[in-house]
Amino acid sequence: MSSGARRAVDKDPLCPVGWIVVKPLRVRDAVEVVYSEDHWRLLGELRSRAVRVMEAIAPVVEALVIGSVARGDVHVNSDVDIALLDPVAPSIIEERLADKGFNVEFRELVQATPRRTPRLYVHLGDNVRVSIPLTRLTRLEEEFYKFAGSLTYSELRKDLRVPGVNKRLLLIVPTELGHLEFSIVDEIEEAARILGVSQDVVRERVEMLLRRDERGRSGLYLRVEIPAWESAEEVIRRVSRRIPALRKILSEWI
Template identity: 45%
Template sequence: MEVEYSPEHWLLLREKRRKALEIVRALSRTVHPGLAVVHGSVARGDVHPGSDVDVAIVEPVPPGLVEEALEASGFTVYKRIIVMATPRSTPKAYLVLDPPEERVVSLPLARLQPREREFYMWGGEVDAAGLERGVRSPGVTKRLILVVPTPRGHVEEPVLGNEGRVAEVLGISLETVRERVRVLTRRRELGRTGVYIKVELPPEEPFEEAVRRLSASNPFFRRMMSDRSR
């Protein structure tokens, strides 16, 4: 099924992508532009007024340097959070850039595993060069719908029963597709089950100190930081 965007939709999409590009350009003070990507609906194009502007750095970078780069470009960091989704997930830092939490920058605190890296490709991702050229990427929604951009809007295809094509279109492994289907199907059946670790840092605590504190108190956190920093 093809969805044709209205003029209002295109205006909203341009505004969301403008915000994303501002963040990605600010991050170029710290990381190569190719390592910072916007992911999700802003990358695909199927936005709505409440869509978040999610920017991810896909390789480990000192969080303090990222924070400094954002603040040097005029952004205010309202919240700093460390999240570890499961005991076997790579811990990540999140920097929230506004009170409604519309704009968020995330980065891994250790090296991502291949499937974790493909998570961003699963939802759709675009780097700085793509944002500047107006590129949109295919990706999958939380409703397990594959969104493929077209000049007029996008085409929607079901993921269930179509996993091989989805893997091919997104350029990711079939195993990643199957894993994401399992996770999202379970989430729809049981609701959100929370994350293993989610810690909001006090304003005076640097990320590095919080990492040391969590490593000292949690063996799973310590193991992930150790094993994936090699």
């Protein structure tokens, strides 16, 4: 999906705004991206998918739509990422989704590092997935959602767009016609100010993505695929008993 014309602009922070490894950009002058009619149409379609999922989940737990759908810089392969803020039994979420006509294709039990909060990703097809934390998120993990750009259900219904950073380490700042973008690799303090997050989360994300780019791998500590016919809770318990780092974090599951 073409985003339309791009032109260089002065960097003004006050201007309004699957597991694919994307190479980050270390240097990038600020440019303005003007969205085409097709881009706006695609954004609307992806947001409609997000609204339907969030409507199903809203009575149970607060959820956010994360990433390009919240920022606006979508493309034809963009994921619709819905993230729950609090741990909830996966079966409850899946029942809510089933009641609204969604079919679970498969799930993934994922842990980025031995110390990170493990999550269950529920894949619904059409690049839509729901992330369920299995324990309480840390401060930095919660801040990451704001770093990437996130909207609540009510904010999404108001058709808002928010600043956030993509996998190429470009800060996306929405404008009336599209967005401004520039690399944050050497702009950690400025990025933190615009996003309203700590410099810690910006620095951690920059270092992690640059390290991943140099090593050429995703860096996930754990990834277990769970078919739709199998109980997610039972698999989580079984895997937790096998892996010491996971067993320590998920002791209440065992």
